[in-house]
Amino acid sequence: MIMLELLDIASSEIDVNVMLEAAWIAELRFYRTPDDLIRFDLMPNIGLDIQLTCRDCSVRVIRSYTRDEL
DSSP: OEEEEEEEEEEEEOOGGGOOTTOOEEEEEEEEOTTSOEEEEEEESSSOOEEEEEEEEEEEEEOOOOGGGO
């Protein structure tokens, strides 16, 4: 499990109405935008994609886990 801290979020596209408890992030892409922000595209296994743009981010936690822990 990797926990990221996204700092100074500039924009987000998240529809909490379609967030499902059984959903998990199947794919994560991130890249630097032309205006020097960091763009995160999160594709869950079910539901709609999530996009976030922030000025900075840091890794808070890296650890192994089993699905039953959540």
